Amino acid sequence: MKMLKHEKVHANQSDQQQKHIAFFSTRPYERALYSELLETVSVDNDKPIKVVFFEHPLNASTAASCNGYSDVVVFVNDDINAATINALKRCGVKHIALRCAGFNNVDVKAAKKAGIKVSRVPAYSPETVAEHTLALILTLNRKTHKAYNRVREGNFDLGGLMGFTLHGKTVGVIGTGKIGQAVIRILLGFGCRVLCFDPQPDNDVTASGAHYVTLNELLEKSVIVTLHCPLNEKSHHIINAESIDKMPQGVMLINTSRGGLVDDNAIIKGLKSKKIGYLGLDVYERESELFFHDHSQEIIQDDIFQRLTTFPNVLITGHQGFFTLEALHEIAATTLNNIITGANTL
Template sequence: MAQKGLSLDDGSSRNVAFFSTRPYEKQVFTELLNVRNETLTSPIEATFFEHPLNPSTALSCEGFSDVVVFVNDDVSEATIKALSQNNVSHVALRCAGYNNVDVDAAAEMGISVSRVPAYSPETVAEHTLALILTLNRKTHKAYNRVREGNFNLQGLMGFTLHEKNVGVIGTGKIGKAVIRILLGFGCNVLCFDPTQDSSVICMGAQYVSLDELLSKSVIVTLHCPLNEHSQHIINADSIAKMPDGVMLINTSRGGLLDDAAVIKGLKSKKIGYLGLDVYERESELFFSDHSQEIIQDDVFQRLTTFPNVLITGHQGFFTQEALHEIGEITLDNIMYGGNRL
C-alpha cells in the first residue's frame, strides 16, 4: 500500500502529537519549533502529552498528521491500526531504536516511520565509561562515606583499566565512540559485530568471534540494536564463557540481557560488576517518580539489592547537545521526510 503522504514543507497543515513528553523535552521542542515556524508557510502545531502512546491513546489522535514517540511507547499493530483510522500519516521516533514499532503493520497501513539513527554518539559512550569507572573505583560509595566522615578505604579497591581486555559488542556509531575512549585508556579492545568496520581496525581495535570476546574480556559492554538475533544475547550460556568477576555494561536495550541468568551470575560471583542504563521492562518504571510507591517488579528490585550493581534510569542520552540534536533531526524528519524506515 502506498504511504499516505510525507509531511513536507509544501504549505499543508501539520498537527503533531508528542507522546511520553517530559518538561525538558517540551522545552527543547518548543524552542526549536518557534524558530522553524517563523520560516514555514504553514506553522507546525504541536500538542504535548505526558502519557504514552498505546492502542487506547491512539484512538484520540484524530486531527493529528504526525505522532512523535519515544523508546517505551507501544507502537504495535493495534496502535498502528488506531492511528490509521484517525488518518495519522507518520510516526516519528525521537530515538534510534525501533524495536517497539511494528514496521510491517505501518507499511501495510501506509504510515511512514522515521527515527533518529545517530545523535551525539559520544553522549552515550561517555555515560558507558561513567558506569565502568564508577563501578570499578566505587566513587558512588566513596562519596557517601566521605559525607559521613568515613575515610576508610576498605572495600573500595578497583583495578587499572590500562592494558585490560575490554569487549565491545556492536561497532556502530556509539560502539566506535566507546572504542575510541577505551583506546585512550590504553585498553586492548576486542570487538564483535556481524558487519565489520575497517575504521575500527584502523583505530587499533580487533574483531574476534563472540565466543573469544566473551572468554577474554574482563569488561563486556553492549552497543547493538535489539532484534530477533540479539534478544538475550547475554544469557546463561554466554555468561558461563566469561571470566570470573567480569564487568557487564548495558546502555543499549534491556532485552539484550536475560535478567534471570544475570541474577544467577551475580549470585555465583561470575558477574563481579553490573552497570545498566536500560532494563527489559523499563516502560513501567523509567522516566517517572516512583519514590512514594512500592515497586512491583520483583526482578528489578532483586537487582537493586546487589552492592556491585549500578542502575541509571535510561539517562545515557541525556545531555543538552544530544537533546538538541534529537529535536533537530526529529523535526527534519517531519518536515522533509528523512530517515524513513
C-alpha cells in the same frame, strides 16, 4: 553552557496537509526545547504547525487521542504495535517520528501496510552514550558512589573500595556502530586492549587498533563486556546463561543499549555465583513501567528489578545515557527535520 544553534528548517507544504503534531511521553525539558525549535520552522503556505504535548505514552489504548493529527512523535517506551498502528490509521495519522535511534518498539511492517511512514534519529552525539558507558565502568570499578557517601558521613576508611587499573585490560565491545566506535576510541585512550564483535565489521575500527573476533572469543577473553548493538530477533538475550558461562570469573557487564539484550534471570544467577563481579545498566527490559517517572513514594512491583538493586556490585541508571544538552538538541532538530522533509524514513 551556550545553547546549540540550528539552521532554520524550511519546507514546501503546498501539496501537503497542515502539520498537526502530537508528542507522547514528554517531559517538561522536552516541551521547552521543541517549542523553542518550532519557532524556527517556516513553511511556504504560512500555515502554522500545531502541536500538542502528552505526558502519557502512546499505545493501543491512548492512540484515540491522535484523532486529527498528521504526525505523532514517540520515544523508546511507547508501544507502537499493530493494534496501535491500526488505531493511528483510523485517526488519520500519516507519520510516526521516533525521537530515538532504536525502533524495536515499532511494528514497521504493520506501519508500512497501513501506509504510515516511520522515521527515526539514526545517530546523535554518539559520544554522549559512550561517555555514560565509561562513567558506569569507572564508578563500578573505583566505587566512587560508595566513597562519596562515606566521606559525607565522615568515614574515610578505604576498606571495600579496592578497584583495578583499567590500563592494559581487555574489553569486549559488542556492536561497533557509531556509539560502539566512540566507546572504542575512549577505551583505546585508556590503554585497553579492545576486542569487538559485529556481524558487519568496520574497517575504521580495525584501523583504530581494535580487533574483531568471534563472539565466543570476546566473551572468553574480556574482563569487561559492554553492549552497543540494536535489539532484534538475533540479538534478543544475547547475554544469557550460556554466554555468561563463557565469561571470566568476576567479569564486568555493561548495558547502555536496550534492556532486552540481557536475560535478567541469567544475570541474577551470574551475580549470585559471583561470575558477574560488576553490573552496570542504563536500560532494563521492562523499563517502560518504571523509567522516566518518580516512583519514590510507591512500592515497585517488579520483583526482578528489585532483586537487582539489592546487589552491592550493581549500578543502575534510568536510561540516562542520552541525557545531555547537546544530544537533546540534535535529537530534537533531527526529529523535526524528519517531519518536515521526510528524511530518515525506515
